[in-house]
Amino acid sequence: MAPMNIRENIRPGGRSARVQASVHKAVRGLLSTMDRSDVTIPLIATQAGVTPSTIYRRWGDLQELLADVAVERLRPDAPPKDTGSAHTDLAQWAEQYADEMASGPGRAMIRDVLASVGADTRNAGKCCGYTREQLQVIADRARERGEAFPDVETVIDTLVAPIMYRILFDDVAPTSEKVLALVECLMSPQR
Amino acid sequence: MAPMNIRENIRPGGRSARVQASVHKAVRGLLSTMDRSDVTIPLIATQAGVTPSTIYRRWGDLQELLADVAVERLRPDAPPKDTGSAHTDLAQWAEQYADEMASGPGRAMIRDVLASVGADTRNAGKCCGYTREQLQVIADRARERGEAFPDVETVIDTLVAPIMYRILFDDVAPTSEKVLALVECLMSPQR
DNA sequence: GGCCTAAAAGCAAATTATTTGCTTTAGTGG
DNA sequence: CCACTAAAGCAAATAATTTGCTTTTAGGCC
Numbered sequence: 001m002a003p004m005n006i007r008e009n010i011r012p013g014g015r016s017a018r019v020q021a022s023v024h025k026a027v028r029g030l031l032s033t034m035d036r037s038d039v040t041i042p043l044i045a046t047q048a049g050v051t052p053s054t055i056y057r058r059w060g061d062l063q064e065l066l067a068d069v070a071v072e073r074l075r076p077d078a079p080p081k082d083t084g085s086a087h088t089d090l091a092q093w094a095e096q097y098a099d100e101m102a103s104g105p106g107r108a109m110i111r112d113v114l115a116s117v118g119a120d121t122r123n124a125g126k127c128c129g130y131t132r133e134q135l136q137v138i139a140d141r142a143r144e145r146g147e148a149f150p151d152v153e154t155v156i157d158t159l160v161a162p163i164m165y166r167i168l169f170d171d172v173a174p175t176s177e178k179v180l181a182l183v184e185c186l187m188s189p190q191r
Numbered sequence: 192m193a194p195m196n197i198r199e200n201i202r203p204g205g206r207s208a209r210v211q212a213s214v215h216k217a218v219r220g221l222l223s224t225m226d227r228s229d230v231t232i233p234l235i236a237t238q239a240g241v242t243p244s245t246i247y248r249r250w251g252d253l254q255e256l257l258a259d260v261a262v263e264r265l266r267p268d269a270p271p272k273d274t275g276s277a278h279t280d281l282a283q284w285a286e287q288y289a290d291e292m293a294s295g296p297g298r299a300m301i302r303d304v305l306a307s308v309g310a311d312t313r314n315a316g317k318c319c320g321y322t323r324e325q326l327q328v329i330a331d332r333a334r335e336r337g338e339a340f341p342d343v344e345t346v347i348d349t350l351v352a353p354i355m356y357r358i359l360f361d362d363v364a365p366t367s368e369k370v371l372a373l374v375e376c377l378m379s380p381q382r
Numbered sequence: 383g384g385c386c387t388a389a390a391a392g393c394a395a396a397t398t399a400t401t402t403g404c405t406t407t408a409g410t411g412g
Numbered sequence: 413c414c415a416c417t418a419a420a421g422c423a424a425a426t427a428a429t430t431t432g433c434t435t436t437t438a439g440g441c442c
Binding site: 391406 | 415417421422426428437439
């Protein structure tokens with residue numbers, strides 16, 4: 001009933017860390033090979049060289065585990081590229097964001113993250129947080145350069161939210177033109 | 192493996208329709224009583240007076256069934272209220288939409304809908320379709336009155352998407368002021 | 383280093399959910 | 413009214429999940 005929560009502080013070299021790593025790796029491997037509906041906890045356990053009960057006790061159920069893996073994969077590995085101006089920084093970031101999120105694996109990861117209910121793990125919140133951080137980097141860079149740049153929350157409302165909405169509900173990747181138009185609308189002077 | 196798909200054409204008075212109705216009713220009843228993680232297919236089957244295998248064969252798994260029920264509950268039961276002007280029509284609709292979607296049951300239903308993968312049932316698409324229809328009614332009314340009104344897709348990008356994004360990823364209901372500000376931005380003359 | 387402790391993992395039995403082959407029933411069209 | 417088909421029931425087989433208990437492991441302390 002009450003699901004597991006995933007501990008935040010795992011000593012880096014310890015057994016917990018090794019188990020977590022091998023389970024995550026097993027999940028990634030299996031998801032890349034087979035249909036998600038065929039991935040089960042006993043299967044993952046076998047792949048990871050771990051007993052199923054370990055996974056049940058640590059993650060609670062498949063959904064939480066998939067969400068945990070997805071959040072990690074959705075974490076950006078680098079700050080947005082510095083292209084010389086805030087406008088092009090944002091445009092480039094947005095195009096990449098839209099592409100990644102609209103891809104098959106991207107969509108699956110978003111679904112996994114949203115489907116997990118875990119009130120304390122706040123998976124969806126983490127993803128949103130990553131996006132905010134990335135946008136903040138662009139915003140800070142703009143300020144250093146003395147360029148005008150809208151509030152990060154405004155960028156989320158105007159640019160990120162529509163991209164995500166289309167992907168989630170319309171099952172459509174916004175075209176590059178559409179994304180650029182949204183960026184334009186955000187960065188154009190009359191704001 | 193290959194999940195069930197839910198038939199579109201069920202003869203109204205038939206046995207299928209009765210089974211569907213009693214299963215849906217059982218799901219709604221159970222969801223209102225207990226935690227969603229305690230709701231299982233055997234339980235629903237018992238409540239509905241049906242065998243579990245019937246549910247498995249028709250819906251495939253719990254997720255698909257919950258999504259099926261959720262889509263039905265998310266369908267608006269009436270067109271948006273006619274308040275005399277497009278601006279107020281939209282404001283009123285948006286506030287109600289935000290409230291409903293941000294409520295506990297609303298969020299749960301959205302999650303259920305998004306979590307179901309069923310490529311042919313297109314649950315999320317249906318929800319989005321309902322929203323479009325509602326907005327189109329407001330737009331048509333505006334046109335009849337000779338009022339200016341933005342494109343429905345623009346309304347989705349500017350108003351609906353941010354509301355939904357905040358609910359899904361930030362776990363926050365947009366405040367009434369925020370919603371009204373978005374409406375304002377959409378309906379203000381400089382667009 | 384060796385011992386103690388707590389946390390996490392393994393194991394296996396019990397429970398519960400899911401799948402499946404076959405039978406029965408209800409609705410439809412001749 | 414009878415035959416046919418689609419969906420439901422039933423029950424046995426399989427698979428997943430939970431749980432109590434045992435074992436291992438890493439960290440802290442002499």
